[in-house]
Amino acid sequence: xxxxxxxxxxxxxxxxxxxxxxxxxxxxxxxxxxxxxxxxxxxxxxxxxxxxxxxxxxxxxxxxxxxxxxxxxxxxxxxxxxxxxxxxxxxxxxxxxxxxxxxxxxxxxxxxxxxxxxxxxxxxxxxxxxxxxxxxxxxxxxxxxxxxxxxxxxxxxxxxxxxxxxxxxxxxxxxxxxxxxxxxxxxxxxxxxxxxxxxxxxxxxxxxxxxxxxxxxxxxxxxxxxxxxxxxxxxxxxxxxxxxxxxxxxxxxxxxxxxxxxxxxxxxxxxxxxxxxxxxxxxxxxxxxxxxxxxxxxxxxxxxxxxxxxxxxxxxxxxxxxxxxxxxxxxxxxxxxxxxxxxxxxxxxxxxxxxxxxxxxxxxxxxxxxxxxxxxxxxxxxxxxxxxxxxxxxxxxxxxxxxxxxxxxxxxxxxxxxxxxxxxxxxxxxxxxxxxxxxxxxxxxxxxxxxxxxxxxxxxxxxxxxxxxxxxxxxxxxxxxxxxxxxxxxxxxxxxxxxxxxxxxxxxxxxxxxxxxxxxxxxxxxxxxxxxxxxxxxxxxxxxxxxxxxxxxxxxxxxxxxxxxxxxxxxxxxxxxxxxxxxxxxxxxxxxxxxxxxxxxxxxxxxxxxxxxxxxxxxxxxxxxxxxxxxxxxxxxxxxxxxxxxxxxxxxxxxxxxxxxxxxxxxxxxxxxxxxxxxxxxxxxxxxxxxxxxxxxxxxxxxxxxxxxxxxxxxxxxxxxxxxxxxxx
Numbered sequence: 001x002x003x004x005x006x007x008x009x010x011x012x013x014x015x016x017x018x019x020x021x022x023x024x025x026x027x028x029x030x031x032x033x034x035x036x037x038x039x040x041x042x043x044x045x046x047x048x049x050x051x052x053x054x055x056x057x058x059x060x061x062x063x064x065x066x067x068x069x070x071x072x073x074x075x076x077x078x079x080x081x082x083x084x085x086x087x088x089x090x091x092x093x094x095x096x097x098x099x100x101x102x103x104x105x106x107x108x109x110x111x112x113x114x115x116x117x118x119x120x121x122x123x124x125x126x127x128x129x130x131x132x133x134x135x136x137x138x139x140x141x142x143x144x145x146x147x148x149x150x151x152x153x154x155x156x157x158x159x160x161x162x163x164x165x166x167x168x169x170x171x172x173x174x175x176x177x178x179x180x181x182x183x184x185x186x187x188x189x190x191x192x193x194x195x196x197x198x199x200x201x202x203x204x205x206x207x208x209x210x211x212x213x214x215x216x217x218x219x220x221x222x223x224x225x226x227x228x229x230x231x232x233x234x235x236x237x238x239x240x241x242x243x244x245x246x247x248x249x250x251x252x253x254x255x256x257x258x259x260x261x262x263x264x265x266x267x268x269x270x271x272x273x274x275x276x277x278x279x280x281x282x283x284x285x286x287x288x289x290x291x292x293x294x295x296x297x298x299x300x301x302x303x304x305x306x307x308x309x310x311x312x313x314x315x316x317x318x319x320x321x322x323x324x325x326x327x328x329x330x331x332x333x334x335x336x337x338x339x340x341x342x343x344x345x346x347x348x349x350x351x352x353x354x355x356x357x358x359x360x361x362x363x364x365x366x367x368x369x370x371x372x373x374x375x376x377x378x379x380x381x382x383x384x385x386x387x388x389x390x391x392x393x394x395x396x397x398x399x400x401x402x403x404x405x406x407x408x409x410x411x412x413x414x415x416x417x418x419x420x421x422x423x424x425x426x427x428x429x430x431x432x433x434x435x436x437x438x439x440x441x442x443x444x445x446x447x448x449x450x451x452x453x454x455x456x457x458x459x460x461x462x463x464x465x466x467x468x469x470x471x472x473x474x475x476x477x478x479x480x481x482x483x484x485x486x487x488x489x490x491x492x493x494x495x496x497x498x499x500x501x502x503x504x505x506x507x508x509x510x511x512x513x514x515x516x517x518x519x520x521x522x523x524x525x526x527x528x529x530x531x532x533x534x535x536x537x538x539x540x541x542x543x544x545x546x547x548x549x550x551x552x553x554x555x556x557x558x559x560x561x562x563x564x565x566x567x568x569x570x571x572x573x574x575x576x577x578x579x580x581x582x583x584x585x586x587x588x589x590x591x592x593x594x595x596x597x598x599x600x601x602x603x604x605x606x607x608x609x610x611x612x613x614x615x616x617x618x619x620x621x622x623x624x625x626x627x628x629x630x631x632x633x634x635x636x637x638x639x640x641x642x643x644x645x646x647x648x649x650x651x652x653x654x655x656x657x658x659x660x661x662x663x664x665x666x667x668x669x670x671x672x673x674x675x676x677x678x679x680x681x682x683x684x685x686x687x688x689x690x691x692x693x694x695x696x697x698x699x700x701x702x703x704x705x706x707x708x709x710x711x712x713x714x715x716x717x718x719x720x721x722x723x724x725x726x727x728x729x
Contacts, residue, residue, distance in 0.1 A: 067508035068581025076527035077516040094542040102310040103195040111156035114355035120185040121147035121359040141374040163193035165274035178202040186252035198285040203340040207698035287311035297704030305549035315542035316490030319510030323495040329355030334386040336361035342491040359384040381451035392461040394707035446475040461706035466503035513541035532576040540568040609678040632686035658693040
C-alpha cells in the first residue's frame, strides 16, 4: 500500500511537471519570499534602460501583429503572409536571388560570393572501441577529432568533377540516378554534382527495407547508384539481383578497396576514382526540369516518389529563408537528419544560398551524452557550436524529458531555484522581454547541450508538443520556429516567426505559399466554424511539386491546378486559422476512427497529449470501428519504469518488467491520470495498453526516419496483442 501511495505521489508530481503551465515551487516560504524580492528589485533597476535599448516593445508588436490574411475575405481563404512593415498582402515569391532559378546556380552563387569560407565539415574518427553495457549489450564508442573543412570553392569543384565522372560512366542528362547514403558531406557533393549535370536525383532513406529499396530503384529505372560502404554491404548487396537495370555502384568512402562477390555486369567504383575520370561537358538544367525524385518514408504503405523540380525547391528555400532573422555567412548549421528528408535537404540549401558553414553529425554523436560518444570526449555540438539547427520533435522530446528528470532529482533548494527561474522567464518572454541573468546563471548548462551558441531552432517532420516547445524556448535560450510542410510542398507551408513565443501553432503561410481550408463533412470541420475557421489544409504555390512518379491515380486524388495555372496539394491534415493568421494543426483525416457507439477519436491527438508523460517514450493509440474503446502500445521510459518496479519490489530483466501485468496496470493508471489532466474525453483514453520493451526506431521499420508512426506496420507487429486486448484471446 505504501509503495502504491509513493508511486501515486511521484505520478502527481510528474503530472504537474508535464501538464502545468508553471512548475510547482516547493521551498521554505521565507526563503521563497527573499528570492522573489531580489528578482523584483533586479527587474525594477534594470527594466527601463534595458527596455529602451533592447527594442522589446517592437518585438512584442511583431509577435502580436496579423501575420496572414484571407485574400478573398472569406474564412476559407486562401491565406497569404502579410508584409512586416505595413501589413499589406504579400505576393507569392519564388526566387531568393536574381537569376538564381536552378539548384546548380545556388552552389555557383555561394562559391562566387564566399569562395574561401568553410562550406562542408566532417569530424575524423580518431579511435573506436567496443564498450560492454550493464545489460550485457556491446556498444561501439568513438573518439572524434576536430572538424575538417572544405571551402565553398573546393566543394563546388569537387561537385563538378564528380558530375563529370558520372557522365563519363554513362550517366545521361535527365536520366535518373539514385543516392542511398547516410547524411554526410559526400551526400551533398553528390547531390550538387547531379544538379550541375542535370541528373534527376532519386533519394531513398537509408532505413528503408529491402523491398521498398528495390521498388524505388526499379520504378525509376536506375542504372547508377551512389552509396556508402556500410550500406552497400548491409542493405544493397542482398537485393542487387532484384534490380536488373543496375550497372554502376559508386561508393563515397575515400579509402580504395576491392569489391569481390558482386553479380556479373555490376561495376563498383570509389568516389575519388570517379572524380578523376575524363572531363565531360555539362548540360544545364532549366527551372522546370526534375531535380529530385524524393521517396517518402512510407508511413502509409509503399513509399511514393515525389517529383520535385528545380523551381519547386528554389521557391521552398526562399520561403524558409525569409523566416530566419539575420541569416548570413557567419551562421553555422549542424546537419544530422536524413538528407533524403525534405526538411534537411531544404535547410541545407538555405544555408548554402547564404554562405553558412554546414558541419555534419548523426543522432548517435550529436551531444556529449550521445550513444556512440565515449565518456569524457566531446559530441558534435560541443565542438561545432552551431547557431542553426533543424530537429524533429523526437529529438527535442528526449532533451526535454532528460532535463526534467534531472530537475526532479535535484535537492529541494536547487529544484525550486530552477523552477522559479523557469516561471519567471516564461512570464518575461511572453511580454517580449529577455532574461540575461537567468540565462547566464540558471540555463547555461542546458543551453550547452547544443553547443551554447544556438540562436534559431527549426522544428518539423511531426507536431511538437506545447510543453516541449515552451521548454526549448526557455531553457535553450533561443526561439523555436515550428514549421509545417510535406514532401509534396518541398517542406514549405508555414513556419512560426522567431519572436512569436506562442505554442501549439505552426505559424503563418510562408511567402512562397498560400493556404485554403476545405470543408470535411465526415469529420465535422467547416470553414464557417466558430471561433476559428477549420478544414482540410490545402497548400498552393510555386513550391507545390509536380506530383507522384508514375502514379496518376494518386496525382488526381491529391493535386489539382486552378484556373490561374497554380498547383495545389490536398494534405489530409486538418487545421484552423487564428485571428492573427497563424495556423494550428488539430487533426488528420487518416487518424480519425469512429468507435462502435459513434464517437470519433483522433488517434494523433491522443498520442500528442500523452507523449509528454515522463513514463512514455513513445505511444501508438489504436482503435477498431467495431469496438467501443481505444487501446495503446507504449514504449515506456526505462529509467522511470525500473524505478517504479523497484518501489513495488519487482525484480527481473527489462523484458520481464515490461511483460509484467502489474506494471501494465500501474502505467495505465499513470497514463489515465495524465489524460484526464490533459482534458481528454473518457472515450479517447486508452482502456488497455501493451508495454513494449523494444524501442521503435527507423531500423525496426515501425517508425519513419522522422519518427512518424507507421500505423500499418505497428498493427501487424502487435496483431496478437490487439486480439488479446479486444477479447479475442
